[in-house]
Amino acid sequence: MKNEEEFISTVSHEMRTPLTSIRGFAQTMLSSWDKLDDESKKKFLKIIEQQSNRLIHLVENILSVTKIPDEKLVFKKTSVNYSISTVIQIIKQKYGNYKFELNLAKDDPAIYADADKLEQILINLVENACKYSEPGSTVKVSTKETDKSVIIYVQDEGCGIDEKYADKIFEKFSRIDNPLTRKTQGSGLGLFITKSLTEKMKGKISFKNTGHGTRFELEFPQYSMEDHARCSVTS
Numbered sequence: 001m002k003n004e005e006e007f008i009s010t011v012s013h014e015m016r017t018p019l020t021s022i023r024g025f026a027q028t029m030l031s032s033w034d035k036l037d038d039e040s041k042k043k044f045l046k047i048i049e050q051q052s053n054r055l056i057h058l059v060e061n062i063l064s065v066t067k068i069p070d071e072k073l074v075f076k077k078t079s080v081n082y083s084i085s086t087v088i089q090i091i092k093q094k095y096g097n098y099k100f101e102l103n104l105a106k107d108d109p110a111i112y113a114d115a116d117k118l119e120q121i122l123i124n125l126v127e128n129a130c131k132y133s134e135p136g137s138t139v140k141v142s143t144k145e146t147d148k149s150v151i152i153y154v155q156d157e158g159c160g161i162d163e164k165y166a167d168k169i170f171e172k173f174s175r176i177d178n179p180l181t182r183k184t185q186g187s188g189l190g191l192f193i194t195k196s197l198t199e200k201m202k203g204k205i206s207f208k209n210t211g212h213g214t215r216f217e218l219e220f221p222q223y224s225m226e227d228h229a230r231c232s233v234t235s
């Protein structure tokens with residue numbers, strides 16, 4: 001099958017499950033309205049809401065994936081610490097029952113990047129760190145500078161990823177089967193988007209199984225004088 005056909009067939013399959021469930025619960029409510037007590041109605045509406053959210057998330061990710069090849073990134077001097085702090089504030093609203101520990105390089109390292117896309121990358125990694133570990137556990141985000149690069153670590157205390165899946169997790173629609181993946185919703189597109197955007201910004205992404213969880217590592221070239229001289233919009 002051609003790539004495009006394969007993509008459409010996977011997307012349709014991914015959409016069918018939530019759509020079938022939304023239709024099923026709506027039909028049950030319509031046909032048995034008088035027989036259902038308030039609690040059941042509320043439960044069914046909750047499922048309809050959850051499945052609609054799942055569809056919206058899927059559609060947003062699919063749009064992101066299809067835009068990637070010809071999307072113009074807006075490159076500028078971007079503070080890594082500022083991006084991390086913004087992302088942690090956003091994630092805390094959804095994952096209030098996790099602990100976040102930041103250990104950021106003091107001199108505020110900068111990279112030549114699209115700030116919105118850097119935030120999208122960090123949101124995907126920090127959200128995964130929460131999704132695939134138990135509430136109450138700690139997610140650590142730290143930065144380190146080397147001669148020519150800035151390294152960002154996102155570390156969790158979760159279920160870990162077997163290193164034999166090193167390539168697989170970055171593929172479209174791939175989810176690794178484990179109890180936490182089964183419990184959480186996801187389209188399997190987050191890391192594909194994350195890797196594509198990282199590479200568009202001349203960065204690299206990898207991960208390590210720490211034995212007590214996973215540590216993702218992003219490495220970007222440090223902002224340089226050449227970057228300063230470059231024009232601000234590149235593809």
Ligand SMILES: Nc1ncnc2c1ncn2[C@@H]1O[C@H](COP(=O)(O)OP(=O)(O)OP(=O)(O)O)[C@@H](O)[C@H]1O
Pocket residue numbers: 061124128129131132156158159160161169174175176177181185186187188189190191192214
């Ligand atoms: N920090 C992590 N710890 C353990 N497993 C992880 C972690 N991050 C990703 N994974 C595994 O890799 C798979 C792919 O991750 P990815 O972010 O691409 O998709 P997702 O989280 O399932 O869906 P979404 O598209 O909503 O991000 C996940 O389903 C999960 O099995």
Ligand SMILES: [Mg+2]
Pocket residue numbers: 124127128186190191
């Ligand atoms: Mg994800």
